[in-house]
Amino acid sequence: MTEPTNATYSLENAKSQMRKGFLEFPVLLLIATESTYAPDILTSLKKANLLVVEGTIYPLLSRLRKFNLVTYCWEESKSGPPRKMYTITDKGKVVVEELQTSFKEFTTSINSLIKNYEKNN
Amino acid sequence: MKKITNITLGKRIFAIEIAAHDELETYLKSIETRFAGDADKDEIASDIETAIAEKLTAMGRGSDSAITREDIEVIVKEMGTAEEVVGEAEEQPTAATTTKRKLYRDSEDKIIGGVASGIAQYLGVDPVWVRLFFVLAVFTFVGIILIPIYLLLWLFIPLASTTAERFSMRGSRVTLDELKSQVKEMVGNETTNSGIERLTVVLKRVFLWLGTVLRSVWAVTRSVLAALLFLVGLLGAIGLTSMYLIFLLADKAWLAEGMRIPLEQALSTPLGFAFFLASFLVFFIPALVAILIGALILFKSRMLGVGKLLLLGSIWLIALVTSITASALYLDKYGTEIKDYIGPQIYEFADWRERDIDYHKPF
Numbered sequence: 225m226t227e228p229t230n231a232t233y234s235l236e237n238a239k240s241q242m243r244k245g246f247l248e249f250p251v252l253l254l255i256a257t258e259s260t261y262a263p264d265i266l267t268s269l270k271k272a273n274l275l276v277v278e279g280t281i282y283p284l285l286s287r288l289r290k291f292n293l294v295t296y297c298w299e300e301s302k303s304g305p306p307r308k309m310y311t312i313t314d315k316g317k318v319v320v321e322e323l324q325t326s327f328k329e330f331t332t333s334i335n336s337l338i339k340n341y342e343k344n345n
Numbered sequence: 346m347k348k349i350t351n352i353t354l355g356k357r358i359f360a361i362e363i364a365a366h367d368e369l370e371t372y373l374k375s376i377e378t379r380f381a382g383d384a385d386k387d388e389i390a391s392d393i394e395t396a397i398a399e400k401l402t403a404m405g406r407g408s409d410s411a412i413t414r415e416d417i418e419v420i421v422k423e424m425g426t427a428e429e430v431v432g433e434a435e436e437q438p439t440a441a442t443t444t445k446r447k448l449y450r451d452s453e454d455k456i457i458g459g460v461a462s463g464i465a466q467y468l469g470v471d472p473v474w475v476r477l478f479f480v481l482a483v484f485t486f487v488g489i490i491l492i493p494i495y496l497l498l499w500l501f502i503p504l505a506s507t508t509a510e511r512f513s514m515r516g517s518r519v520t521l522d523e524l525k526s527q528v529k530e531m532v533g534n535e536t537t538n539s540g541i542e543r544l545t546v547v548l549k550r551v552f553l554w555l556g557t558v559l560r561s562v563w564a565v566t567r568s569v570l571a572a573l574l575f576l577v578g579l580l581g582a583i584g585l586t587s588m589y590l591i592f593l594l595a596d597k598a599w600l601a602e603g604m605r606i607p608l609e610q611a612l613s614t615p616l617g618f619a620f621f622l623a624s625f626l627v628f629f630i631p632a633l634v635a636i637l638i639g640a641l642i643l644f645k646s647r648m649l650g651v652g653k654l655l656l657l658g659s660i661w662l663i664a665l666v667t668s669i670t671a672s673a674l675y676l677d678k679y680g681t682e683i684k685d686y687i688g689p690q691i692y693e694f695a696d697w698r699e700r701d702i703d704y705h706k707p708f
Contacts, residue, residue: 262392262396277424277426277429278396278423278424279393279396279425279429279430280429280430282392282396283380283383283389286383286388303402304356304357304398305355305356305357307395
């Protein structure tokens with residue numbers, strides 16, 4: 225067994241670990257709700273306090289597109305160059321359904337653990 | 346008063362202070378470096394550029410209101426540094442620093458073809474040791490098979506030419522931090538003087554010298570070989586053409602009757618003529634290719650491309666099949682006649698002793 229370290233536990237790091245790999249689901253969910261642009265996705269994520277830095281979204285969208293979960297088309301914009309409008313694909317819809325189910329199960333079990341903790345404290 | 350310059354970002358024009366420009370450039374470079382191993386790196390980089398441009402427009406910046414350093418700092422804070430962007434986006438934190446290692450030839454460190462340095466990068470050792478192994482092995486019996494193996498590796502291992510390929514050749518993405526540590530290492534190497542490192546330096550010099558010698562020897566050898574190839578091809582083509590012209594003009598040319606008559610007979614049938622034409626191509630195309638390859642090396646001409654080579658190759662194959670088929674069919678049809686006619690003449694020519702067999706049946 226290693227000695228416990230004196231280094232301060234980084235709460236930010238823990239939160240970042242929680243967000244890691246998790247961000248895909250809310251992004252998919254937003255695109256599945258309605259076709260949307262990256263800035264609008266960012267606004268929603270920020271409102272929900274799910275995002276720290278905005279740059280994260282671009283590699284993520286690129287990866288979702290690579291796995292053919294989302295697709296985009298160029299939409300003309302009145303106030304500048306065309307923008308990418310992201311739309312969910314059929315494959316993406318299936319993934320959203322599956323993630324939704326497992327996330328609901330996940331929240332139920334975490335919530336019951338939290339409730340149990342609150343009861344005993 | 347501050348000096349400004351103009352840039353385009355996400356297809357929009359912005360005025361920007363010089364200091365801010367440098368900062369923005371560093372930021373965008375660091376993003377690109379981070380995603381160098383990603384197949385969609387260009388798209389990610391351009392997405393981020395567009396997003397920054399939109400932010401700047403929203404901040405009221407454009408061609409008449411210059412971007413300041415403070416603006417860039419705000420933007421970088423909102424977008425996140427390259428490390429933060431990757432850290433949040435990656436599924437596994439470790440995936441950011443290592444990519445799957447692939448075997449490439451090293452374009453920036455080569456003596457002959459960059460095979461040894463590519464293998465060294467793959468194994469994670471100094472190229473000097475792989476080269477030493479190759480050179481020592483050439484002088485043993487292994488060398489006989491090693492040289493063709495080297496040539497095959499040269500042919501089949503791709504050259505790492507793009508940044509992304511060079512990263513996967515090394516098995517790591519080079520980040521700004523890693524670059525700094527590499528520079529430190531290089532500087533540090535000059536002060537450390539352990540035996541093995543001094544040997545490495547000496548061997549490196551030897552191989553560089555060897556490389557220069559080999560390259561000049563090869564340049565001469567290549568020209569001589571190319572000239573030979575060109576000459577042989579040219580003589581072959583001329584010889585072949587005149588030979589076939591004589592065949593074609595058999596009735597006018599002076600040919601021994603024993604040869605002329607079966608030749609005329611053969612050329613008068615479609616099968617014989619097809620064989621005649623196809624067999625000409627079967628020999629002529631290799632001569633032509635030899636001329637073209639020779640010319641390609643000698644004069645750096647662009648007469649021979651892959652397309653032309655493939656076309657010639659397919660014509661050659663068709664000609665080969667045609668000539669074999671035609672000759673087989675021809676022999677099947679007229680074989681006995683030819684044997685009956687030519688047979689005795691050959692025997693005569695060879696002054697065959699067993700004259701008691703009567704070959705002189707009428708043709």
